[in-house]
Amino acid sequence: MPKQVDHEQRRRLLADAVFAAIGTNGYESVSLRDIAERSGYSMGTVQYYFPTKQQMLLFALAHMRDRVLVRLTAALDRLDQPTSRDRIRAGAAVMLPIDEAGREEACVNVAFYAAATVTPAYADQLRAGYERVLTVSRNNFQDAAVRGELRTGTDPDREAQSFYFLTQGLIGPVLLGLYRPAEALALLDAYLDRVFR
Template sequence: MPRQVDHADRRRLIAEAVCELADEHGLEGVSLRDVAARAQVSMGAVQRCFRTKEEMLVFALAHIGERIGRRVQARLVSSPAQSAATALGHAATEVALLREEHRAEARVWLAFLAQAAVSEALAGPLKASYAALEEAFARLVEESGAGTARAVPLDPRREARTLLALADGLTAHVLIGHLTAGAARDVLDAHLTALFEG
């Protein structure tokens, strides 16, 4: 009797192969043939899972976004008694992908980000991902009471957008070697300190 193939597992396996190839060569180095070889499946198996390369890339982008999202969520629930300010700092650090073990993931994320500038199919999921993060960050800024002592109160939504832009910028600066991961963390910590104590 032929072995049953778990379609969802195969799609995840292919998404991992896409991410590995994107890490090594950028998205321009991702072909269906190379993905099949890396995933150790046939071209037909890839084509049964994804009708087009674009569909495969969209799925891989969602896959990596979910992985980052799960890590952020795990970080937030691992210390339920933490303050909203501390939770926001942990979440922003996870999103910035500054740790050495996340360097490959950071390269892949930025490769997708660059491609999304010219691909609406990739831009859509990225916008949705950023919107969800913005919502979570804005809620944490609001819960923390940041800036309540200021003459002009902070806008949680604007602060969340600023933090997301800072996280992405720091990711890029670390990847190209302009900043070390430690220097990038210092920048992020200084911004958060100013946000909560300024």
Template sequence: MPKKVDPRQRRALIADALMRVAADQGLEAVSLRHVATAAGVSAGMVQHYFRTKDEMMTFALAVVRDRTQARITDAVTALGTEPSPRQLLRTMIAALLPLDEQSRDDARVALAFLAYTAVRPAAATALRDDTTQLTAHITSLLPGPHGDDAATGLLALMEGLGIHLLGGHYPPERALRALDHHLDLIFAPSGYPGEQGP
């Protein structure tokens, strides 16, 4: 009698291999053959779950999105029931920065996906939707009448810090100091008491 295979378990195995290839070699190295080798299965088995490279890329981004959301949720929950807007923003953005091994792996995949979609606009829909939602949420936490502009600038700062962290241009401590300085500039005139610092 043939052994029954759990499709979810097999998909998880292939997904884990996909993320390892993407993190170690970059998304441009992701192929059915490379993922199959990393998973220890046939290329045909991988193709059963992912028919095209675009499907694999989109799935990799979804995995990164889920991991990132879990990091943000854990970090925000640790703040307690009533964090200030500044504390909430600082915690969220710090959770999005590549400050440890897992978040660096995820950030490399996200950055490679961004480059991949630059010449494939149709594949960028999920990324654009995420950016729109994140910008709206950050805007809701910012003081003053120009929260949308400040949110756009804050996201640009976060992306820039992330790229420099991935390139090893400076250590996490310096990135967090820059983030704190920028948040101080945003919140200083707002009248929030004691909002300077983490």
């Protein structure tokens, strides 16, 4: 009886190899051959799933959403009766390169951000991702406002955007070592202290 192959799982494993390659050697170094070596699959297998490097990279970029969601769900599950602030902070911490998975995802995000300026397909995916996360951020801050958790006079939409872009703005400095992860988290906490009761 032929062996059953989970094609989606195999694609995800190849995408994870792309993350590792970009995190180790940068975006420019990624090749189908490198991903075959990293994943342990043959070159033919990699090309079966991704005939071109761009198709592979586009899939990896889309896969980032799933990876982040798994880590965010795990972070939220570790919280005991979380407040809106707890959920917002957990989401921001997942986006920062404060552990190996976060570092890989941040490297991929930064690499694709640069490539997106000249590759519309990357720009479309990144834009859609930003819009999704901003919607979640707005919903979280609006929920906090409804629950009376925000300081009087706080505009939840404006603060949701400001906090999200503060988080995004810290990714590069943490990757480059300008800020340690604890310092970046302290900046996020200081921001949240100003807007939450």
